[in-house]
Amino acid sequence: MQLCIALDLPTKEENLALVKKIKAYDVWLKVGFRSYIRDGADFIHAIKKINPDFKIFLDLKLYDIPNTMADAAESIMGLGVDMFNVHASAGRKAMQTVMERLSPYEKRPIVLAVTALTSFSDEDFTKVYEKPIAQKADQFAQDAYESGLDGVVCSAYESLSIKNVTSKEFMTLTPGIRPFGEDAGDQERVADIAYAHEALVDFIVVGRPIYKDADPAAVVEKILERL
Secondary structure, eight states: OEEEEEOOOSSHHHHHHHHHHTTTSOOEEEEEHHHHHHHHHHHHHHHHHHOTTOEEEEEEEEOSOHHHHHHHHHHHHTTTOSEEEEEGGGOHHHHHHHHHHHTTOSSOOEEEEEOSOTTOOHHHHHHHHSSOHHHHHHHHHHHHHHTTOOEEEOOHHHHHHHHHHSOTTSEEEEOOBOTTSOOOTTOSSOBOHHHHHHTTOSEEEEOHHHHTSSOHHHHHHHHHHHO
């Protein structure tokens, strides 16, 4: 299981200051909507200057018509990131088109599909997708698996079931991890490291418990010890 740290601070400068504090650790860094829209590709390049060995997960959740998603995926290839994601609800055709577009490249990023956002309660999710999270997440995961993707974004509570209906090698990345029982904040389906281990999670995403601490490097080290 690998640690992915969410760079969700209000400014580019604050995010880069955090990156400098943790530059000695073998971790992934997640660049999401807020940071990428505000700071763009320059932010990714700035991270790599601090430590070229950092692996970057670009969390933009692509969702559009198949050809537009494939165009975006091909553009992402030029950013030098190591992983990005799409929405599984865009459908099999869209996911297949993305993977077909990337197939000529000798080396491509890991591609994941978002199943159910961890901010959803089961009740709210069912209102949108007309099925409970557990059932629909399995379906979305099967769609992604059969479309040639590498894994999915889900909560820790869906991870084991998803691996059972796809493959143990099919990756799961789980946001909403509160490593030491911290407050859930705006997340509904949160879990700790022990539960993530039991659920065979491949990547855990941790944000606030790290960057809101006075000594983020110490928190990272403590988490890595648990992994």
